[in-house]
Amino acid sequence: MTRLTREDLEALPNYVPGRSPADLARELGIPEAIKLASNEVPYGPLPGVVEAVTEAATQSHRYPDMGVLELRAKFAEVYGVDPASVATGCGSVALAEHLVKATCLPGDEVLYSWRSFEAYPIIAATAGATSVKVPNTPDHGHDLDAMLKAITPKTRIVFVCNPNNPTGTFLRRAELTAFLDAAPKDVLIVLDEAYREFVTDPEVPDALEAFGDRPNVVVLRTLSKAWGLAGLRIGWLHGAPEVANAVRKCVTPFSTSAAAQAGALAALSAKDEMQRRVDLVVAERGRVTEGLRALGVDVPDSQANFVWLPLGDKSLAFAQACEQRGVIVRPFQGDGVRITIGTPAENDAMLKVAEAAL
Ligand SMILES: Cc1ncc(COP(=O)(O)O)c(C=O)c1O
Structure with a gap:
């Protein structure tokens, strides 16, 4: 077919969004997966x-x-x-x-x-x-x-x-x-x-x-x-x-x-509630970091609402193992895995799954 678009775009990777619970329901039959892949805050829209x-x-x-x-x-x-x-x-x-x-x-x-x-x-x-x-x-x-x-x-x-x-x-x-x-x-x-x-x-x-x-x-x-x-x-x-x-x-x-x-x-206009939710996330960030380090992962200190697991070429396999257990994380092939901080219950579930996956 005659080329209609720029040839150089073929070498360009697509933006990869975090996978969604709907993806896991469709592909793996897991009805309610926990999504910790896109750095969202898990508490819903702010009031108003x-x-x-x-x-x-x-x-x-x-x-x-x-x-x-x-x-x-x-x-x-x-x-x-x-x-x-x-x-x-x-x-x-x-x-x-x-x-x-x-x-x-x-x-x-x-x-x-x-x-x-x-x-x-x-x-x-x-x-x-x-x-x-x-x-x-x-x-x-x-x-x-x-x-x-x-x-x-x-x-x-x-x-x-x-x-x-x-x-x-x-x-x-x-x-x-x-x-x-x-x-x-x-x-x-x-x-x-x-x-x-x-x-x-x-x-x-x-x-x-x-x-x-x-x-x-x-x-x-x-x-x-x-x-x-x-x-x-x-x-x-x-x-x-x-x-x-x-x-x-x-x-x-x-x-x-x-x-x-x-x-x-x-x-x-809901700044106080935003801050309250951020405080929850920050408290959990410390706990999640310690939990993952206790599993032997060299997690760097984070100032964001996610943590980084430098798992190198094991990243994809780790993410897949987490998905099979109902937790969606974000692998960066050959490099590491990013895990968003969720609610305390979601983080507990993630830590259990991470232990099994590791
Ligand atoms: C560092 C950084 N900048 C910018 C963005 C873009 O965010 P949005 O387009 O949702 O405002 C993101 C989203 O993941 C990000 O991580």
């Missing part, structure tokens, strides 16, 4: 979200507010930032894509640590940019010195994932400040803080507060994780107004849906 989305649904025949004015003003209020510095998108993954579109021409370089968020290579490749992957340290974190050395005149954008998905590792204030001081000022540095709300180490900086005034820094946040809106698709970024404006030019028109805008406004 369902009502707000239901209300928004009555206007489904109308386009949403493309300027996202009310929600951007809400972000400004909650986070003490200028609405002109805020852009929203269909999940922060879409914003990462728009940032690459806004910075890179074909052949330009996108730099990131690896292993990190699996969307980065896909986003770079689909934009026609070149990925430069700097290997993680032996402790599974970013090697900021090596990343600095890897910056070339072609580098337009650097993604720094803190805490890092999927390893849960984190960068502290001093090392991040030194990195930002040393990085060229004409390269955009994106601090991807999808898991910021789960950070408890006071030395891990809130990038909005610590670096939000730097013109070449963009902070990427999502409402998919701690704020419980993964299904509605809403992320946001903070950057210099010119950068935010350039991103808004690249955004697919109307891609922050009316339901997402309404749900986000309601969620952001």
Whole structure:
């Protein structure tokens, strides 16, 4: 057949979502699997979200507010930032894509640590940019010195994932400040803080507060994780107004849906409940880490809502063994397994299954 699409996409891996309980019901006949594969918070939508989305649904025949004015003003209020510095998108993954579109021409370089968020290579490749992957340290974190050395005149954008998905590792204030001081000022540095709300180490900086005034820094946040809106698709970024404006030019028109805008406004009004749920997750993170270490796995400390099991080439077999026992985890072939922190009961079940699977 005549080729209709780009040949280079054949070499590109598809984004692999966490498998769902419906997959296990269909394939293995397991009726109610526990899903610990996609870094969601297990406690349902925050209070007020369902009502707000239901209300928004009555206007489904109308386009949403493309300027996202009310929600951007809400972000400004909650986070003490200028609405002109805020852009929203269909999940922060879409914003990462728009940032690459806004910075890179074909052949330009996108730099990131690896292993990190699996969307980065896909986003770079689909934009026609070149990925430069700097290997993680032996402790599974970013090697900021090596990343600095890897910056070339072609580098337009650097993604720094803190805490890092999927390893849960984190960068502290001093090392991040030194990195930002040393990085060229004409390269955009994106601090991807999808898991910021789960950070408890006071030395891990809130990038909005610590670096939000730097013109070449963009902070990427999502409402998919701690704020419980993964299904509605809403992320946001903070950057210099010119950068935010350039991103808004690249955004697919109307891609922050009316339901997402309404749900986000309601969620952001339920901050105390969000924090209560995050505290539960954080308490369980410590227990799960210790439980897995007791089974002999060298789990690094995590500041996110998941933990990393560096199981190397046993990763896939471990994940399959867990699935056969009704717990869905997320393997990264040849590298490790990421397990999301669930409810205490879900974590208990996972620890039992992990023991059997190991
Ligand atoms: C590091 C990181 N950044 C961004 C995202 C994107 O999240 P969303 O598109 O749901 O906002 C994720 C989701 O897993 C992530 O782990």
